Amino acid sequence: MYAVRCFTVKFFVPALLLATGCSTGVTVQSAEQPAAEGAAEQPDKAAPKHRNHLATETSPYLLLHAHNPVDWHPWGEEALAKAKKENKLIFLSIGYSSCHWCHVMERESFEDEEIAALLNEHYVCIKVDREERPDIDSIYMTSLQVFNQVTGSGRGGGWPLSMFLTPDAQPFFGGTYFPARDGDRGAATGFLTIVNRVHEIWEKEPDKIKADGKMLTEFVKTEMRGRRPAALMPLDADVLDAVQAQLDEQYDARYGGFGFSEANPFRPKFPEPSNLFFLIDRIQRHGVAGKDKDRAREMLVGTLQRMSMGGIRDHLGGGFHRYSVDRFWQIPHFEKMLYDNGQLATAYTEAYLLTGREDFKRIVEEMLAFVLREMTDKDGGFYSALDAESEDEEGKFYRWEKQEVQKLLSADEFKLFAGVYGLDGEPNFEENYYAPQLEQPLHEIAAERKVDESQMETLLAPIRRKLLAARDKRERPLTDTKILTSWNGHMIRGFADAGHGLKNERYVKAAERAADFVLAHLRTQDGRLLRTYGNGQAKLNAYLDDYAFFVDGLLALHRATGNDKWLDAADELTALQLDLFWDDEAGGFFFTSDDHESLLARGKDPIDGAEPSGNSVSAQNLLYLAKALDKPEYLERASQTIQSSSAILQAAPAAAPRMAVALAELLQRTAKPE
Numbered sequence: 001m002y003a004v005r006c007f008t009v010k011f012f013v014p015a016l017l018l019a020t021g022c023s024t025g026v027t028v029q030s031a032e033q034p035a036a037e038g039a040a041e042q043p044d045k046a047a048p049k050h051r052n053h054l055a056t057e058t059s060p061y062l063l064l065h066a067h068n069p070v071d072w073h074p075w076g077e078e079a080l081a082k083a084k085k086e087n088k089l090i091f092l093s094i095g096y097s098s099c100h101w102c103h104v105m106e107r108e109s110f111e112d113e114e115i116a117a118l119l120n121e122h123y124v125c126i127k128v129d130r131e132e133r134p135d136i137d138s139i140y141m142t143s144l145q146v147f148n149q150v151t152g153s154g155r156g157g158g159w160p161l162s163m164f165l166t167p168d169a170q171p172f173f174g175g176t177y178f179p180a181r182d183g184d185r186g187a188a189t190g191f192l193t194i195v196n197r198v199h200e201i202w203e204k205e206p207d208k209i210k211a212d213g214k215m216l217t218e219f220v221k222t223e224m225r226g227r228r229p230a231a232l233m234p235l236d237a238d239v240l241d242a243v244q245a246q247l248d249e250q251y252d253a254r255y256g257g258f259g260f261s262e263a264n265p266f267r268p269k270f271p272e273p274s275n276l277f278f279l280i281d282r283i284q285r286h287g288v289a290g291k292d293k294d295r296a297r298e299m300l301v302g303t304l305q306r307m308s309m310g311g312i313r314d315h316l317g318g319g320f321h322r323y324s325v326d327r328f329w330q331i332p333h334f335e336k337m338l339y340d341n342g343q344l345a346t347a348y349t350e351a352y353l354l355t356g357r358e359d360f361k362r363i364v365e366e367m368l369a370f371v372l373r374e375m376t377d378k379d380g381g382f383y384s385a386l387d388a389e390s391e392d393e394e395g396k397f398y399r400w401e402k403q404e405v406q407k408l409l410s411a412d413e414f415k416l417f418a419g420v421y422g423l424d425g426e427p428n429f430e431e432n433y434y435a436p437q438l439e440q441p442l443h444e445i446a447a448e449r450k451v452d453e454s455q456m457e458t459l460l461a462p463i464r465r466k467l468l469a470a471r472d473k474r475e476r477p478l479t480d481t482k483i484l485t486s487w488n489g490h491m492i493r494g495f496a497d498a499g500h501g502l503k504n505e506r507y508v509k510a511a512e513r514a515a516d517f518v519l520a521h522l523r524t525q526d527g528r529l530l531r532t533y534g535n536g537q538a539k540l541n542a543y544l545d546d547y548a549f550f551v552d553g554l555l556a557l558h559r560a561t562g563n564d565k566w567l568d569a570a571d572e573l574t575a576l577q578l579d580l581f582w583d584d585e586a587g588g589f590f591f592t593s594d595d596h597e598s599l600l601a602r603g604k605d606p607i608d609g610a611e612p613s614g615n616s617v618s619a620q621n622l623l624y625l626a627k628a629l630d631k632p633e634y635l636e637r638a639s640q641t642i643q644s645s646s647a648i649l650q651a652a653p654a655a656a657p658r659m660a661v662a663l664a665e666l667l668q669r670t671a672k673p674e
Contacts, residue, residue, distance in 0.1 A: 053079075058534030059129040060480045061097040065106060069116035072127040075136055083124040083167040089202050089209075090165035091123040091195070094137050096130045097480035098322070098335035098385040100394050101177045102160040107392070108180040109191045115180065118192070122199040130159065131384060131484060132532050132540060135592050137161070139220065139600050143171035146219045162191075164198050169600070170213030171220070173198065217600055224601040235642065239649050240664055244282060244292060246654035247275055251299050255328050256306030258654075265327040271307060271320065273343035274608035274616075276300060278657035280350045285664055297354070304351050308363050311428070311435035314398065315421060316468045317374075318366030320344055322388075330437060331429055334388040334395040334477075338375060338487045339611050341367055342382075345494030346556075349501040358453060359442055364498050368507060371491065377483060380513035381521070381533065382491045384484055387477035397477050399433035400467075408470050409463060417463050420445055420456075483533040485522050485546040488514055490611070492553030500560035508560050515557060518550060519569060528576060544591045544614035547577040551621045558628070571625055577618070578637065588615045588644035606645045608658045615641055616658035623665050635669070642666055 048067035055066040057074055065072050073079035083090050093110075095102030109115050119125050130137035140163050148155045155175075163174035181190035202209055250258040257269045282288050282296035307313060310329025312321050319341050321332035345367055352360040375383040390397045402423055406414050418424040421436035429435045438445070446456035492511045499507030522530045522538045529542035529550065554570040557563070580593040583604065591603045591614065606613050622638035625631060645659045653660065 054127060058532065058537050058539065059097075059132050059482055060478070060534070061095065061102075061129040061131075062127055064097070065110065065127050068106065068110045069113050069120075070110045070125050071116075071120045072125050075126050075128050075133060079124055079126050080169060083165075083169070086124070087167055088122065088124050089167065089198065090169060091119060091125045092128065092140060092161075092163045092165055093126070094128040094130050094140060094161040094163075095159050096385075097478070098337065098387050099159045100333070100335075100388050101158075103389060103392075105160050105162075105177050105191075108184070109178070112180055112192075115192050115195065118195050118199075122202075123195075129482075130161075131480075132482070134543060134545070135596070135599060135603065138591070138603050138605070139224070140171060140174075142223055143216060143220050144174045144176075146223055147171070147174060147216060150216075150219065166210055166213040168213070170210075170217045172209050172213040172216055221601045224603050233646065233650065235646050235649060235663055237664075237667055239653060240282075240660055240667075241292070242653040243278060243649075243657055243660045244296065246652075247278070247299065247657070248295065250654060251302075252327065253302070256299075256303035257327075257329070258303075260327045266325060267327065268323050268325055268333075269327055269329065270323040270610060271303075271312075271340060271344060272610070273340070273347055274612045274658045275654070276303065276347040277343075277612075278661055280347065280354070281661045281664060283354055284350075286668070300351060301355060301357075304348060304360065305441055308348075308359065309438040309441060311437040313363070313437075314370070315436045315438075316464050316471060318368075318370030320367070331435055334398050336375075336386040338371075338382055338384050338484075339490045341371060341375075342487065342490030342492075342494040343611075345491075346497045349494075349498045353501050361502060362457070364502065368495060368498060368510075371495075372510060374479070376510070376514075377481070377517070379517055379521075380510075381483040381517040382488050382514055383479055383481045384487060385480040387479070390475045390477045395429065395433075395435070397471065397474055399429055399435060401433060402427075405434075405467065408467060413463050413466075416459060417467075420460060481534060483517075483522070485518055485529055485531060485542055486549040486611075488518055489546070489549030489551070489553040492518075492550070493556040496553065496556035496560040500556075508557070511553070511557055511560070515550075515554060515566065515569075527572065528580075529573065541593060541596055543593075544577070544581050544589050544618070545611065547573055547581070548589075548614040548617040548621060549611075551577070552617050555621060555624050567625075567628055570621070571629060574618075574621060574625060574634070582637075583644070586644050587640035589618055589641065606648045606659070607655050612658040613645075613656065615645060616656060616662060619659060619662035620665065623662060623669065627669070635666075638662065639666060639670075 050067050050069045052066060052068060052071050053073045054062045057063055057066070062074060073082070082088075128136050141157050141161055143163060144161060145157050158176040160177055161174070162176060162178060163171050165171050178191035178194060179185040179188055181192050184190060247258060252258065252260040258272055258275055260269060261267045279296040279300040283293050283300065307320070307329050310324060312324045312329045312332045313319075314321065314336070319336055322335045322337050322340060323333060325331050325333060345364055348360050348364045348367070351357070352364065371382065374386065377383060388394050400423070402418075405417065405423060409417060420438065422428065422439060423434050423436070427433055428437075442456060443453040446453045449456065492514050495507045495511035495514070499505060499511060522533055524530065529546050530538040531540035531542050531546055532538065551570045551573050554566045554573075557566040558570065577589070580595070581589040583590055588604065591605065604615075606615055608616055619638050619641040622634045622641065626634035626638060642659060642663050645656055648656050649659060649663070
C-alpha cells in the first residue's frame with residue numbers, strides 16, 4: 001500500500017471523537033496491509049430467515065451476507081440515492097472472501113438481530129467485495145489511513161474495512177474490525193455502541209459530521225493526487241543499480257525474502273513476486289555486471305528456497321498460501337490466492353531454467369496441479385481464492401495432530417515423514433498442531449540419509465498422497481468461485497511460462513483455454529473487458545489491471561506458441577486501454593476508465609505490491625508489442641509510462657521493481673550502438 005503522506009492538519013478532530021472517545025477498531029491482520037484469509041458459497045441447511053439486496057449478486061463474498069438480518073445493498077446508484085433521499089448515513093463494509101476477520105465480524109455483528117435492527121433503522125448499509133471493486137476499496141482505505149493519521153490514532157488499515165459516510169458518500173469516521181459489544185475483546189469499543197453513538201451525533205449535530213466528511217474528503221483527494229507525482233529527471237541505468245541496492249538492504253540473508261525485523265520476528269512476510277521478477281531480469285539481462293548478477297541470483301534462489309521449505313507452501317496439496325505471519329516462512333495465514341500462485345509459477349519456472357534445480361521444477365508442477373484440481377472452472381477460467389478457515393477455525397483444514405498422522409501411516413512411513421517435515425519435534429502451530437515444513441532443503445536431507453534427491457522424493461511422494469487423500473475428506477475451506485480478468489491474466493502467464501519453460505503442452509493448453517474463456521465471456525459487444533464473472537454472468541467495468549495483466553498473459557501465450565491470435569488480441573485490447581485509461585497530462589494510465597462512474601477521486605498507483613502496478617505491466621506490454629508489431633507509437637507510449645513513474649523510481653527505487661524491468665528493456669532497446 002502506498003504510504004500516506006504526512007498531513008499537518010492537527011485542527012481536524014472529528015465531532016464523533018470529541019463527543020464519544022470511540023476507538024477506531026481492533027488492529028487485525030489483513031492482506032496487503034495487515035493480512036488476509038478465505039470463503040464463498042455457503043450451503044443452506046434450512047430456509048433462510050432473512051434475504052437482503054445481495055441475494056442477486058454473483059460475488060461469493062457478497063452472497064455469504066445475503067441472508068444476514070442486516071439489510072445490505074451492493075454499491076450502486078440505488079443505495080446511494082436511497083441514502084440521499086432518506087438523509088441517512090451510510091455504513092460501508094468492505095471485505096473479501098478469504099479474510100478471516102471479515103468472517104468473524106459477520107458472525108459476531110452482522111448476524112446479530114439487535115445490531116442489525118439498529119443498522120436497518122438508521123443507516124443505508126452497503127457491502128463491497130474489494131476484489132470486485134478495488135476502486136472503491138482504494139478510496140475508502142485511503143480515507144481510513146488519512147483519518148487515522150490526522151487524528152493521531154496510530155492505527156493502520158486492514159479488512160474488514162468499516163467506514164461511516166455522509167449521505168453524499170463522504171467518509172467521516174471508521175475503523176477495521178470491531179467486536180460486537182463493549183468488553184468482548186479487551187477495552188475496544190463495541191460495534192453496537194459505535195453504531196448508536198454515530199447515529200446520536202448525526203441526529204444532534206449533522207452539520208459537524210458533514211463538515212468532517214467534507215474535510216476528510218479533501219484530504220483524501222490530496223493524498224490520491226499525490227500518488228501521481230510529476231515526472232522528474234530522465235531515467236538511466238543508475239536507477240536499476242539503485243533498485244538492486246535497495247533490495248539488497250531489505251533482503252533477509254538468513255531466511256530469504258524482503259523486509260524483516262530482528263526485534264520483531266513475527267512481522268508478516270510476503271512473497272513479493274515483483275522483486276523476484278526484477279532479480280530474474282537482472283540475471284538474464286545482457287550488460288549487468290557479474291557481481292550484480294551473482295548477488296541477484298543469491299537473493300532470488302535464497303528467497304525461493306526458504307519459501308519452498310516453509311509452511312507457507314502447501315507440501316501436501318501444492319501451491320502457496322498468501323503470506324507468512326513470521327520471518328521464517330513457518331506459519332501462514334492459510335488462504336490461497338490465485339494471483340500469488342500465478343506469479344510464483346513464473347518465478348519458479350524461470351529459477352529452474354536458471355539453476356537446473358529439480359526441486360524448483362517440482363514446485364511448479366505441484367502448484368499447477370493444485371490450480372487445475374481445485375481452482376479451475378469446468379469451462380477453463382480460474383477461480384479467485386480458497387478460504388483460510390473451515391468450521392470457523394483458521395487453518396483447520398491444513399493442520400495436523402501427530403496421533404492422526406501416526407494412524408494414517410505405517411511405522412516406517414511415519415518415521416520418514418516426521419523426520420523430514422518436522423513432526424518429530426514440538427508442535428509449531430497453536431501449541432497442539434503441526435504445519436508440515438522442511439527444516440532443510442530436500443537435497444540436503446537426502447544427502448544426510450545417503451540417498452539422492454530423486455530417491456528421497458520417490459519415497460516421500462506416496463506418503464504425501466496418502467495424507468492428502470485423508471485431508472480431502474475433511475470439511476473443505478470455501479472456494480471463491482468468481483473469475484477475475486486481472487487475476488486470470490497472472491495465472492494464464494504462469495501456465496504459459498511453465499508450459500514453454502518445462503516443455504509441457506498441457507500447461508500451455510490450460511493457459512489457452514483460460515484466455516479463450518476471458519475473451520468469450522468477459523467482454524462487451526464492443527470488445528471492452530469486464531471485471532468479474534460468476535453464475536453465468538459477467539459484469540462491472542474492467543480496471544487498468546484487468547487490461548494490463550490479461551494482455552501480459554496473452555503475450556506469454558504468444559511467446560509460448562508463436563500463434564499470432566494471441567498477439568492480435570493483445571494489440572486490440574491495448575489500443576482500447578490507451579483510449580480509455582491514458583493520462584494525457586502526465587503520461588501513464590489511470591486505474592479507472594474515463595467513462596467510469598464518478599467517485600470521490602480517480603486513482604493512479606505506481607507501486608508494485610502483492611500484485612504489480614498496472615502501469616508497470618503496461619509499460620512492458622507496450623515494449624513487447626512495439627517490437628513484435630513494429631509500432632513505434634507503442635514504444636513512445638511505453639517511454640512516457642515509464643517516465644511518469646520517475647519520481648517514485650528516484651525517491652524509493654525498490655517500490656517499483658517491475659517498472660524498473662520495463663526501464664531496463666527500454667534502455668537496452670534505445671541504446672545507441674557503440
